[in-house]
Amino acid sequence: MPAMTPHDIHRMIDGLSAEALGELKGRDFLLTWDKSREELETVLQCALVLKALRTSNISARVYDSGLAVSLFRDNSTRTRFSFASACNLLGLTVSDLDEGKSQVAHGETVRETANMVSFMAEAVGIRDDMYIGKGHTYMMRVAKALEQGHKDGVLEQRPTVVNLQCDIDHPTQTMADLLHLVSETGGVEKLKGKKVAMTWAYSPSYGKPLSVPQGVIGLFTRFGMDVRLAYPEGYSLMPDVVDTAGKFAREARGGFRVCGSMQEAFDGADFVYPKSWAPFSVMEERTVLVESGDRHKLQELEKRCLETNARFQDWQCTKELLAQTNNALYMHCLPADISGVSCVRGEVTAEVFDRFRTPLYRQASWKPYIIAAMIFVSRMANARATLSTILDRAESRVL
């Protein structure tokens, strides 16, 4: 991003929709389809402003004190650091709710824990993506508990819940992906009509969440893109999300189509996003088995899935497949399963991955700004005025 003058940044700030900011204020960010298209664009734009400020060495610190709570129920590198970076940019200190070190196991309810960690919290980021029907439900319960706690005078402020990946959606990822496309193409309006292939790809592992492909089809369709979803037989996504994607495509006069092969999806595509996931039905079965604690059946399920998986080893992103596209940009949420690098055979060849390494890393680099923007638009009483104040006071981030 080229350096911008304060005047440029002021114009970006003026472009933020007051109406959308009004809607975003005080709201959680759990699923992109809970938000209007204008609200989503406002978050993207706010992220761009925050980046422009930082690039200009202007500190966007709006909190002199305040906590952000993180709760990771699954491993994470980039989301953990993105959340830490975003909170730090705004002046919040992250306190990690490590359930192993807490008394959560000792019969504490979600409602109670949510209140107990939030007396001085402005944001709560949660990753809970492993079991169908669990993650989003948990986040809703946390949000409700915080809402009630604030209403009851227990919490002086109502922290914003940010979904750092649930069983259904992964909005901090897909919004960063979208901002990457905006940045690469030159504007959100340029995305209209662009062809995207969101496809399954082979991985030697089993049980990867559905949240990325679901998040992508549920978000990219809203911007008039022509989205093709491809997967081998049996690897379907949640029907609701697929329906929603179809509806969004019709509303935005874009396209949404399910294809039976990578070839079909890649044909003439502008962007390709090949990524492994587990079939919805398997994830459901797995959730039930985990709940019942049936280790034997879980191992059987895993064995069966890996066998099924192995039948689709040709679902790999190769340079030959890319040659059929419209000089497509390769995307991935990382880490990718790279053939010959992180596994014998995986989602993508090393050759393709290497060619796109720099844009892939840039894609990831938007996440801290997206998370900061999600928190910012929810927490600030008047986000536009505050951004102007930040710009005008021009406090140095680095002395």
Place this chain on the structure above:
Amino acid sequence: MPAMTPHDIHRMIDGLSAEALGELKGRDFLLTWDKSREELETVLQCALVLKALRTSNISARVYDSGLAVSLFRDNSTRTRFSFASACNLLGLTVSDLDEGKSQVAHGETVRETANMVSFMAEAVGIRDDMYIGKGHTYMMRVAKALEQGHKDGVLEQRPTVVNLQCDIDHPTQTMADLLHLVSETGGVEKLKGKKVAMTWAYSPSYGKPLSVPQGVIGLFTRFGMDVRLAYPEGYSLMPDVVDTAGKFAREARGGFRVCGSMQEAFDGADFVYPKSWAPFSVMEERTVLVESGDRHKLQELEKRCLETNARFQDWQCTKELLAQTNNALYMHCLPADISGVSCVRGEVTAEVFDRFRTPLYRQASWKPYIIAAMIFVSRMANARATLSTILDRAESRVL
């Protein structure tokens, strides 16, 4: 708490006793009975000022840099987050001394570790509550090491040790409890003569620390309250602490009585605090067994205790018991063992817990402010002047 004008807050600050502040300066907070009543009231008042400032969006950040060290030798949710919140409010960054990740196990002495982590530390918060004769002793050793390190020119400042729960007392909990009562009744002087029932209650678990009941009887008696301690035969507390509570009650012209039943303690009570704990003698036996590493005898002890425990399942806080009180406020340090919720049968019925959920959460909400006040009064060279400066500079906590 209603919004206050700067004038109101100035009056609160003026009300702080200069003499008590002088005594608190540079001192640790390990046991409430080490402090004079005036000192305790000064800490409560300082906590109220810090809350009034935050509610008025005035930042109480007094440190531009500085560390706070936390050491948790037992699980914790609310105390961990309260300590994090308190330190953050004052501008300190918490660094957790995770003994598993440190070289503490490799023959490092308490004296050495205490100095090594404190070169830039202003406060050290410790939870060490599991073994009789250990926690408080450990904190005293840390305090002595820091005192010596500062005297020897090793430490540029002498960090304040804050007891986040030891084997004897739990001052951040009981001071927060007390502030809750002050807030509910309208003033510390209103507490005089109020009847409090601190009673044992049944829990299906074994080995809960004595620090809360001991802390409560050792603190509430100082404010002229009529404190009744009730427990089943065999569940007595440390004799020293019980003696101290009696002495405090006489001095403050309040009351202190040991009762043999919840009924007796609840009769006409204004506040009830039913909570499980392990008998002192059991805790002592357990400490010896843990030291000797005798797992078999430990299991036997646990089995025996659980059997004894099970005989007192009727020690449960019910609405019938509450009906005998003077419309009492139910208190708990949380998490409670709630019958039918976190266990089959526990300390309190779900009905009672639900009725008092909001005041219970508010009770917990004072802890960050109490901890911040404990650190503040110990660290500031002139706490009253500094609070006035904070108020007058009126830096926004949130832009």
Place this chain on the structure above:
Amino acid sequence: MPAMTPHDIHRMIDGLSAEALGELKGRDFLLTWDKSREELETVLQCALVLKALRTSNISARVYDSGLAVSLFRDNSTRTRFSFASACNLLGLTVSDLDEGKSQVAHGETVRETANMVSFMAEAVGIRDDMYIGKGHTYMMRVAKALEQGHKDGVLEQRPTVVNLQCDIDHPTQTMADLLHLVSETGGVEKLKGKKVAMTWAYSPSYGKPLSVPQGVIGLFTRFGMDVRLAYPEGYSLMPDVVDTAGKFAREARGGFRVCGSMQEAFDGADFVYPKSWAPFSVMEERTVLVESGDRHKLQELEKRCLETNARFQDWQCTKELLAQTNNALYMHCLPADISGVSCVRGEVTAEVFDRFRTPLYRQASWKPYIIAAMIFVSRMANARATLSTILDRAESRVL
């Protein structure tokens, strides 16, 4: 350190070499022998300035936001807290890359991880000291990845890598040790000709890194000291480092000699640094066995080494040995194996350790300032001007 006037501190700042600062800018701190003597002195001097500022209650916070990443592949107390303190002093928030909680295990490359955690990072501190040929190599790879990431526009800034102990060197330790000597003797020029005994000492454990003795001989020789390295037969260090130390001694017209006994090394010494380490050849063998996963052979190696070790129990720092020195200052990186305290028989007698406890703790107290200085000189565009600005704005560290 006596309190200094702003005038004194200004003179210290003026003494910083502009040329050396120019060389240090943007560079990592991996090995002291990568730096010129003038650069090393500049880091020492910058550390002294940062200490003088803090002692004068002047905040050296140069970052209003920014992350520091820490990665500890081995246990650590003092380095962990020193890094936390240093970063906090400058305004950076430490985010720990806990590889267990990350996706590093899932086939992520060093290059990718390095970029993914660094979008808003200014410094990356790494401890990786367990295996020969690994730690330094890993740090170089991280540094290269960050360099490339910045060049490719992935990272807005190029974080500085700080070696918090590798297989070869331990510069934050030895630079702190050196600053301790400067502080004790009154100036870096006073070190010329001083006799230092860096000797092996007995420990009941096995496998301690070589980085401290190697770091010491590779650093102290540069300042014209007369360095004697002593160890039992078979406990030699990496030949390259020993050669480098010899070369430095010749260049600085100091001395460097390998002795066969503590007695010889201690004779007339001004400073003694007796410390256990594993033989280079054993560390090499161990690295191969760890890689091959051969637990049986590893146990055999350990057994054999402990047997060899046991033959040298008389390599212990006693008061009798100290009596042969020129009233030497005893040094150690801590924790020491103290006979009768942390082990039956170890590196030093309790009597000697106790006599030097305070200077030992002071020795350790320099590490936070050394780390802060390493980051500062690398990150600041104009370190001298920035220090002057910090001094002139005179923002209070504690209100």
